[in-house]
Amino acid sequence: MKNKLMQFSFKYGALIFIGVILLFFSLYNEFFFTYGNLTDILRSISIVTFIAIGVTISLTVDGFDLSVGSTVSLSTVVTATMMVWFEMPLVVVLVVPLVVGALVGLLNSLLIVKIRIPDLLATLAVMYIISGVHKTYTKGYAIYSHMQRTDGTKAPGEMYKDFLWIGQGKLLGIPFPVILMVIAVVAVHLFFKYTRWGRQMIMTGGNEEAARLSGLRVKRVRTYAYIASGVLASIGGILFAARVGSGQIDAGAPLLMEAVAAVFVGYSVLGAGRPNVIGTFVGAVLIGVLVNGLTMLHVEYYVNDIVKGAVLVLALAVTFINMHRKRT
Amino acid sequence: MGNANLLQMSGISKSFSGVKALHEAEFAVRGGEIHALLGANGAGKSTLMKILSGAYEADEGSIRIEGREIGMRSPADAKAAGVHCVYQEVDTSLVPQLSVAENIFLDRIASKKTGAWLNWGNLYAEAEKLLAELGLSIPVRKKIEELTLAEKQMVLIARVMVEEAKIVIFDEPTAPLSTEETEHLFRIMDKLKASGIGIVFISHRLHEVFRISDTITVMRDGRMILTEPASRLETSDVIHAMLGRSLEDEYPKIETTIGETVLSVKDLALGKRVRGVDLEVRRGEIVAVVGLVGAGKTELSRLLFGADVAERGTVEVAGKRSDLGSPTGAIESGIVLVPEERRKEGILVKESVLHNLSLPILRQISSWGFLSGSREKGNASGVIERLGIKTPSAGQLTGYLSGGNQQKVAIGKWLNTNADVFVFDEPTKGVDVGAKRDIFVIIGELAAQGKGILYLTCEFAEALGLADRILVMCDGRIVKQFLRGEATQENLLYFASAGQEEPA
Numbered sequence: 001m002k003n004k005l006m007q008f009s010f011k012y013g014a015l016i017f018i019g020v021i022l023l024f025f026s027l028y029n030e031f032f033f034t035y036g037n038l039t040d041i042l043r044s045i046s047i048v049t050f051i052a053i054g055v056t057i058s059l060t061v062d063g064f065d066l067s068v069g070s071t072v073s074l075s076t077v078v079t080a081t082m083m084v085w086f087e088m089p090l091v092v093v094l095v096v097p098l099v100v101g102a103l104v105g106l107l108n109s110l111l112i113v114k115i116r117i118p119d120l121l122a123t124l125a126v127m128y129i130i131s132g133v134h135k136t137y138t139k140g141y142a143i144y145s146h147m148q149r150t151d152g153t154k155a156p157g158e159m160y161k162d163f164l165w166i167g168q169g170k171l172l173g174i175p176f177p178v179i180l181m182v183i184a185v186v187a188v189h190l191f192f193k194y195t196r197w198g199r200q201m202i203m204t205g206g207n208e209e210a211a212r213l214s215g216l217r218v219k220r221v222r223t224y225a226y227i228a229s230g231v232l233a234s235i236g237g238i239l240f241a242a243r244v245g246s247g248q249i250d251a252g253a254p255l256l257m258e259a260v261a262a263v264f265v266g267y268s269v270l271g272a273g274r275p276n277v278i279g280t281f282v283g284a285v286l287i288g289v290l291v292n293g294l295t296m297l298h299v300e301y302y303v304n305d306i307v308k309g310a311v312l313v314l315a316l317a318v319t320f321i322n323m324h325r326k327r328t
Numbered sequence: 329m330g331n332a333n334l335l336q337m338s339g340i341s342k343s344f345s346g347v348k349a350l351h352e353a354e355f356a357v358r359g360g361e362i363h364a365l366l367g368a369n370g371a372g373k374s375t376l377m378k379i380l381s382g383a384y385e386a387d388e389g390s391i392r393i394e395g396r397e398i399g400m401r402s403p404a405d406a407k408a409a410g411v412h413c414v415y416q417e418v419d420t421s422l423v424p425q426l427s428v429a430e431n432i433f434l435d436r437i438a439s440k441k442t443g444a445w446l447n448w449g450n451l452y453a454e455a456e457k458l459l460a461e462l463g464l465s466i467p468v469r470k471k472i473e474e475l476t477l478a479e480k481q482m483v484l485i486a487r488v489m490v491e492e493a494k495i496v497i498f499d500e501p502t503a504p505l506s507t508e509e510t511e512h513l514f515r516i517m518d519k520l521k522a523s524g525i526g527i528v529f530i531s532h533r534l535h536e537v538f539r540i541s542d543t544i545t546v547m548r549d550g551r552m553i554l555t556e557p558a559s560r561l562e563t564s565d566v567i568h569a570m571l572g573r574s575l576e577d578e579y580p581k582i583e584t585t586i587g588e589t590v591l592s593v594k595d596l597a598l599g600k601r602v603r604g605v606d607l608e609v610r611r612g613e614i615v616a617v618v619g620l621v622g623a624g625k626t627e628l629s630r631l632l633f634g635a636d637v638a639e640r641g642t643v644e645v646a647g648k649r650s651d652l653g654s655p656t657g658a659i660e661s662g663i664v665l666v667p668e669e670r671r672k673e674g675i676l677v678k679e680s681v682l683h684n685l686s687l688p689i690l691r692q693i694s695s696w697g698f699l700s701g702s703r704e705k706g707n708a709s710g711v712i713e714r715l716g717i718k719t720p721s722a723g724q725l726t727g728y729l730s731g732g733n734q735q736k737v738a739i740g741k742w743l744n745t746n747a748d749v750f751v752f753d754e755p756t757k758g759v760d761v762g763a764k765r766d767i768f769v770i771i772g773e774l775a776a777q778g779k780g781i782l783y784l785t786c787e788f789a790e791a792l793g794l795a796d797r798i799l800v801m802c803d804g805r806i807v808k809q810f811l812r813g814e815a816t817q818e819n820l821l822y823f824a825s826a827g828q829e830e831p832a
Contacts, residue, residue, distance in 0.1 A: 194701075196694040203687055206676040213635055213673050214687040214741065215659040 010322045011271035014279075014315070018286050025293035032296060039175055045288035046177035047072075047236045047243065051252070052259035052266075052280045053188055054232030058119075059263060059275040060192070061225040062205040063112060066123040068233040068259060070130040071104045072252025075237025077134050080143035080159065080247025087157040094238060101234025104130055105227035112226065113219050127256075135249060143247030159245050167242025177239050181281075184232075188277045201225055205275075257305075258287055261312035267319040287311060333395055334359040334526040335380075335495050340389035342375055349375045350550045352389070357495060357526040362517060364529045364537045364558070367547035368570050368760035373530060376547070377497050380528075381413050382406035393494065410494030414484050414501055421484055424473035429455035431472055432487045458486050462516050478509040485516055496520060497528045502536055503757065506621040506786070507821060514540050532760060534563050535789070546570055571762050579793025580765065582772040586796065587611030590780035591663070591749045593632065596641030601627040603804035604641070609749060609780035614771065616783045616795035617806070620824050624804040625784040626668050629753040632782070633665035634658040645748055659688060662748035666738050666755055670731070674738030677727030681719050682708045684726050685741050692744070711740040715770055732763020739770060749780045756790060768794060788820045800824050 026033040051068050058065040075097035082093040104126065111122035139150060145158030169176045192198035203211045204221045212218045233252070240251050265286055266272070266279025290311065291304055335357040342350040350372050357363045367373045378384040380391065382403040391398050398409045406412075415421065422431050430437065432455050437446065455468040464482050472480060481501060488496055498517070502510045517540060521527055531537055537544065538558060545555040546569040553569045591609040596602060601624040609615045619625050630636045632643060634652045643650045643663070651657030655665070667673040675684050685708045686693055693703040708722040715736045719729055726737055735755060742750065752771065756764045771794065775781050785791055791798050798815050800808040800823040808823040 194699055195697050196690045196699055197697060199683070199690055199699060203676060203679065203683065206679050207672070210673050210676050211687070213633070213655050213665065213667060215656045216687070217654070217656050 006322070007271070010268060010318060013318060014265055014269045014282060014286070018282065018289065021286070021289055021293065025289070025296065028293075029296045032293065037292065039178065041285070041288045041292045042178045042181070043175040044292065045284040046175075046181040047239045048255050048258045048262065048287070049181045049281060049284040050184060050232050050236040050239065051255050052262040052284055053184060053277055054229035054236075055259050055263045056266065056275045056277050056280045057188070057201070057225050057232070058229040060201045060205045061222045062208065063119040063222060063225065064123065065108060065226060065229045066120065066256065067104060067108060067126040067130055068229060068236075069252040069254075069256030070127045070134065071101055071230055071233035072237040072240060072255055073250050074104070074130050074134040074137075074252075075101055075234035076241045076251045077138050077143050077247040077249070079163075079238050079241040081138070083159055083163065084143050084145060084147060084155045084157045084247075090160060090162055093160070093163060097234045097238055098231055101230040101232075101237070102227050103230070104233075105230025106223070108230065109223040109226040113222050131250070131253070138247070138249065140249065142249055144245075159241075164242055164245055167239055167244075177243070180239070184235075185277055185281045192277065197221075197224070254305075257312070258284075258308055261308055261315065262287055264312060264315040264319060268315055268322070271322075273319065273322060283315070332358050334393065336390075336392040336395075337376070337380065338390055338392075340376065340379060340386045340391075342379060342384065342387050348550055350379075350386075353547070353550065354552055355380075355545065356555075357528060358543075359494070359524045359526050360521050361542040362521055362527045362529050362540055363543045363545065364531065364541035365545050365547065366530075366534075366537065366566060366570060368762055371547040371570070372550040373547050374499070375550075377413075377499065377528065377530065380406065380495075381411055381497060407491065410492060411497070412488040412491060412493040412495070413497045413499060414481065414488065415499050419480070422472045422480055425471060427469050427471055428459075428466055428475070428483055429468040431483055432458065432468075432490055434487065435491055455486070458489060462486060462489070462519060463512075464516075477504050478506075478512070481505075481513065482516065485520070489520070493525055495526045495528065497530070499530045500532065500758070501529075502531060502533060504621065508825070509621075510536065532758070533787075534566060534761075537566075538563065548572060567761055570760070579790070580769050580772060581794065582769075582776050584612040584772075584776045586613045587778060590646050591782065592644040594642045594644075596628070596631055596638050596643065597804075598627065598631055598636060598639050601804050602631055602638075605801075605804075605806055607782075607799060607806060609782055611748075611778045611780055612775050613796045614775050614781040614783055614794055616785060616791035616798045617801050618785055618788055618791045618798060618820055618824060619801035621786055623786075623801045623824065625786070625801055626753055627804075628801070629665055629667070629751050629782075629784055632658070632663055632751055635665070635667075659745060659747070662746070663751065664688075664742040664745060664747040664749070665751045666735070666742070666753065668753040668757060670734055670738055670757075671727075675726050675734055675741075677725070677734075679726060680723050681712070681717065681726050681729070681737055682722040684737050685711050685722075688741050688745050707744055711743055714743070715740050716766055730760070730763070732759040732766065735759055735763070735767060736770070739767070747779070749782065750774055751782045751784070753784045754786065755783075756785075756787065788817050788824075791815075791820070792817065 031037055051072060054068050055065060078097045078100050079093060082088045082096055108123055108126055111117045112119050147155045149155055167177060171179055192202060200216050200221045204216060204218045208218050237252060241247055262283030263275060263280050265283030266276055267274065269279035269282045272279050287308060290307055294304060294307060337355040340350055340353040353376055355376060365373050375384065379386045379400065382400045382405050385401055391400055393409050400406055429452050433451055452468050459466055459468065466479050466482065472483065501513060505513060517527055529541060541558045543555065544558050544561055544566060546553045546566055548570060587610055589608050590611045593605060593607045596605045605628055617625055631638045634654045634657050638652055643652055645662040648661060650661030650663060671677055682704060686704045689707065693700050693707060705722065712719065712722060717736045717740065718733050726734060755767055759767065771781055783795060792815060796812050798810040799806045800820060802824055
């Protein structure tokens with residue numbers, strides 16, 4: 001009996017929890033359950049979802065990527081400077097940060113796969129390095145249209161309207177970032193379920209040695225996973241810049257926690273017990289709903305971190321209790 | 329001699345999520361006897377022993393030790409009642425950084441009965457005396473991590489002695505041991521027996537069971553099938569009881585025509601374990617490489633497969649030089665390996681049978697990078713049927729299968745890779761008698777299809793039963809070759825241990 005209850009709660013707990021919270025906020029505030037507010041929530045989580053998808057991919061190959069937050073920060077300011085400092089065409093504005101994200105992923109995989117530094121330590125170090133790089137690059141200033149530069153001149157460019165549309169525009173009444181997010185979630189889900197490369201990542205994460213002895217080139221697979229993680233983080237950074245219309249310093253730092261929490265909530269969605277992109281999306285929704293609802297309850301913004309942290313702990317607790325229960 | 333009613337388990341039943349694992353099992357051990365508990369995997373012997381050692385609680389039934397009823401609810405209860413286990417994985421019970429003496433007296437050191445001060449001199453002296461009683465010469469100040477696996481096992485046994493065990497369960501203790509180490513272990517078991525301890529001995533190796541046991545109990549499907557003095561039983565009786573049918577021929581040998589050379593290895597070497605190996609395998613031929621534990625067989629198999637990179641030497645498959653840089657290269661050139669460490673290296677236990685079976689052929693079953701679900705399922709159902717893998721469905725997690733069926737998955741994943749050479753490293757380790765025979769049949773069929781088989785084993789009987797040619801490996805070298813019918817257990821053992829400078 002107790003066992004069945006545990007199994008049920010592991011499988012449906014996260015979904016029921018979200019349901020209860022939705023119900024609670026809807027009853028509490030009539031504006032909560034409106035189209036406008038719900039799309040607002042989805043738009044607010046679109047950035048963190050991209051980052052969380054990256055974390056999901058690196059965790060799928062059994063590697064943790066702590067550097068995603070600072071990769072977001074770096075790509076945000078790189079994107080902004082491409083327009084404000086260099087007035088590059090839009091394509092370049094979008095491609096350069098993606099390349100930067102890929103390079104961070106490559107650096108991570110060099111340290112982890114080639115030099116064999118444990119993943120947490122390597123990406124922790126890279127997190128600080130990238131964080132330092134992005135501040136050095138901007139000399140610590142936020143990037144905005146026609147910004148004042150240290151030599152007294154004004155920067156030539158401004159944030160393009162077309163670019164800002166990516167973060168602020170709507171298509172058929174749906175915010176564009178939400179559309180991008182849904183496409184990404186579905187695409188990555190299909191990638192893991194139906195493609196050879198996705199399967200190789202899952203199997204590599206399941207047991208690297210057994211996968212290697214089955215003929216997989218596991219080092220290559222892991223390298224690709226870290227690169228994917230970096231690229232997805234930089235997409236998050238591009239969306240961030242488009243959303244706020246400037247390149248803020250340390251924009252990504254708080255997003256790491258949210259992304260990780262979303263991924264681990266995802267472990268417990270439908271009893272998956274492993275990283276999965278649908279679960280990650282549900283996790284991001286849960287966090288978005290909580291933050292939005294708490295704001296409506298007039299809870300101060302600085303309380304949010306406590307709530308997010310608590311959600312992470314809860315998700316981890318459910319995952320690990322279940323893991324140990326299975327073992328015995 | 330011993331207490332006739334040392335242990336009495338009666339009417340023990342246990343179910344796991346509705347499935348009965350034990351049906352009113354009866355099991356009794358007298359003091360001073362070695363009682364072998366046998367059964368195919370899944371017969372219920374480990375469940376019964378886990379109940380005895382307090383890891384599981386029985387649904388029904390009673391456990392009496394020396395006539396007193398004991399409520400076994402935890403391993404601590406079992407230890408208090410004098411029931412101890414020596415598991416195959418000795419490392420989990422010992423502290424590697426501590427000395428031999430500290431490990432032997434671990435419980436005493438940790439308990440509150442001793443004062444705050446330890447008399448190290450006494451402790452070491454006592455440990456030495458104890459080890460001497462067991463006929464061991466392990467330095468008591470040596471750290472556990474510096475010991476061999478066999479020595480660790482001995483330390484664990486010494487600890488059991490200190491804790492005044494009444495009943496000791498040996499769960500497949502000989503699986504990782506060499507022949508001499510096994511003999512040594514048996515001498516110690518005899519000593520424990522002489523001191524009135526009741527011993528439960530679990531093993532898949534029937535010749536060992538007959539060599540050491542006084543009484544044999546066979547279980548099947550959670551029931552007791554027979555309990556008899558060992559002297560009144562024959563191997564065939566036991567196998568019959570275990571399988572519920574007789575096993576006409578333990579080593580089915582399919583006659584095949586042997587073709588041209590398919591695998592040719594020259595001067596393969598890495599470090600001290602593989603020191604320049606030359607060998608050849610022809611199509612349809614089963615070549616066994618036998619040797620004691622530590623002879624370098626596993627290392628050799630890993631070099632052939634590119635799992636480790638050789639210092640020197642060449643490998644040719646069907647006349648073409650194969651790439652030894654990685655398993656991927658080896659597979660492409662037509663060599664596949666069924667590794668010894670099945671659960672760690674052969675299969676992914678947390679993945680389904682379906683996904684395990686398709687892992688090496690992902691490219692074959694996908695187009696433009698997209699996996700074809702129907703081709704993947706077709707591959708799985710074909711392999712499951714061909715090898716007789718017992719699984720409720722292809723979607724079952726591989727870790728839930730029995731050892732023999734897991735091994736079949738580890739073999740099955742290679743069937744559709746068009747490999748020319750199959751390398752098997754101890755494929756029958758931890759596999760029950762019935763599944764063992766299935767595996768021999770599979771290997772025979774592969775040979776009949778013209779594959780070259782390299783079979784590495786420390787079970788001489790298997791090599792004698794299966795192989796067309798036997799190579800004896802000792803200390804990293806092939807020291808002797810026998811054709812089928814030429815070799816005997818004795819001369820295999822002679823050559824396998826001859827090269828050793830210091831017999832252990």
